[in-house]
Amino acid sequence: MSDATIPIMGDGLPPALREMLGPEFEILEWDESAKSTAPSRAAGIITYGHPHVGGELMDRVPNLKVISNHGVGVDHIDVGAAKERKIPVGNTPGCLDASTADMTMALMLATARNVVVGDRFARSPEFTHYDPSQLIGYEVSGSTLGIVGLGRIGRQVAKRALAFDMKVLYHNRKRDEQAERELGVTYASLDDLLRQSDFVSLNCPLTPDTTNLIGKREFGLMKSTGILLNIARGPVVDHDALFAALNSKRIAGAGLDVTSPEPLPRNHPLLGLTNVVITPHLGSASNRTRNRMMQMTVENLRAGLEGKPLPWACT
Ligand code: DGY
Numbered sequence: 001m002s003d004a005t006i007p008i009m010g011d012g013l014p015p016a017l018r019e020m021l022g023p024e025f026e027i028l029e030w031d032e033s034a035k036s037t038a039p040s041r042a043a044g045i046i047t048y049g050h051p052h053v054g055g056e057l058m059d060r061v062p063n064l065k066v067i068s069n070h071g072v073g074v075d076h077i078d079v080g081a082a083k084e085r086k087i088p089v090g091n092t093p094g095c096l097d098a099s100t101a102d103m104t105m106a107l108m109l110a111t112a113r114n115v116v117v118g119d120r121f122a123r124s125p126e127f128t129h130y131d132p133s134q135l136i137g138y139e140v141s142g143s144t145l146g147i148v149g150l151g152r153i154g155r156q157v158a159k160r161a162l163a164f165d166m167k168v169l170y171h172n173r174k175r176d177e178q179a180e181r182e183l184g185v186t187y188a189s190l191d192d193l194l195r196q197s198d199f200v201s202l203n204c205p206l207t208p209d210t211t212n213l214i215g216k217r218e219f220g221l222m223k224s225t226g227i228l229l230n231i232a233r234g235p236v237v238d239h240d241a242l243f244a245a246l247n248s249k250r251i252a253g254a255g256l257d258v259t260s261p262e263p264l265p266r267n268h269p270l271l272g273l274t275n276v277v278i279t280p281h282l283g284s285a286s287n288r289t290r291n292r293m294m295q296m297t298v299e300n301l302r303a304g305l306e307g308k309p310l311p312w313a314c315t
Pocket of ligand 1: 070071072283284
């Protein structure tokens with residue numbers, strides 16, 4: 001094994017990941033905002049949060065052999081720049097599909113059925129008696145779900161939704177006839193999906209094509225009873241348009257596991273609305289999944305340092 005040193009991004013690696021890395025690694029603390037401290041003697045990078053890793057950083061770490069991302073989405077890494085420099089980039093696909101799909105369903109149910117508002121109310125002095133006219137939500141079972149991005153995670157969302165007797169539409173850049181046959185989902189153009197869905201779930205990667213994919217025009221197409229779920233990346237949604245749509249009741253609600261920026265500034269107007277449920281990027285945050293993500297991150301790192309192909313490479 002190499003005697004490599006590893007810079008750590010953001011707030012640092014959690015104890016469990018440090019333990020998994022073991023004593024052979026010297027962990028160099030690295031803070032994206034303090035660029036001057038980028039450790040030039042590092043041989044590998046683990047990105048744990050979502051710090052920006054661009055060509056400029058790569059050039060400041062001349063012995064860099066591998067970038068190992070703890071997570072599947074690599075929109076914060078300039079993968080093209082890494083490729084040009086022949087630095088492999090690893091990520092953790094597959095292991096988090098189920099937990100992220102579970103979280104999509106959690107947000108769908110929480111938003112539609114007033115779980116968070118209901119919890120606050122049930123704890124408050126205002127809850128003095130059971131009133132059947134209070135907090136009437138939208139029924140998930142039997143409704144129509146539109147999935148934007150029927151990839152690995154989107155497929156898992158579809159399977160769960162079908163178990164709730166939902167009709168499932170999907171939109172991808174390319175129609176996926178195999179998924180249609182295997183799952184019983186129906187392709188729709190983005191506009192038709194927005195018009196017909198009771199719930200719109202964003203499960204696509206963040207790319208130049210999906211940045212601000214959902215904005216004022218798109219909210220205008222959704223049902224007034226429609227609920228938007230974003231479990232992908234914040235910038236897929238224009239947040240000014242989202243606030244306007246929620247505030248004016250153009251749409252009924254939103255469930256957001258990701259935002260732009262993330263976290264939202266504490267005085268952001270979205271935080272004052274009751275028809276939005278926000279969670280702090282918990283898509284893959286379950287014990288089994290996070291443990292597997294750490295293992296894959298370390299395996300990718302070790303392979304790259306040894307000059308071997310990464311088991312899970314995205315370049
Ligand atoms: C992912 O895997 O992309 C999650 O968002 C955590 O980074």
